[in-house]
Amino acid sequence: MRELSGGQRQRVAIARSLAVNPRVLICDEPVSALDLSIRAQVMNLFLRLQKDLGVACLFIAHDLDLVRQAASRVYVMYLGKIVEHGPSLELYDHPSHPYAQMLLASAPEVDPIAERQRRAPLMMGEVPSPSNPPSGCRFRTRCSLAVDECSRQVPPALKLSPGHTAACIFAKDLHRGKRSALTTADADAA
Ligand code: SF4
Structure with a gap:
């Protein structure tokens, strides 16, 4: 294995995992250590596996372009909790949790x-400890839209469109473009 390049090693790892005929592959940062040209080749390989063999792939990644290219559904997590999920195109076009908006921006x-x-x-402050998260909404210490209510209760996951939910008290406004976490003023007021 030591003589193999990063891309070749990744292909060997994929071939090994396919030997047991999996229905699901969990891919944790599968291309983050590869250079750009090899990334595209390995991602195309994953897409072919999904299409030709019907293997479902769960990607855990920080690379948003990779997620957009590879995933049909996206789950955005902050401090160990899912804060928004939905079909990939819908979520990229209408991110409705402040953290998802900030990540994409x-x-x-x-x-x-x-x-x-x-x-x-407008991401503020430092990431809190997951072992001692803020009360109410976990994102409130970094959120430009936070109000008093955010510290009192965990925001419910609001349904925004088929299969798309976000856990923020302003999710419906964010989804409609009436607020934005990227400015302090409401879009309505602009
Ligand atoms: S519930 Fe409040 S703190 Fe949490 S993301 Fe929404 S506005 Fe920000």
């Missing part, structure tokens, strides 16, 4: 004009 744009217009996320 933090990814640089390839187009230089779009990159100049990109609104920088």
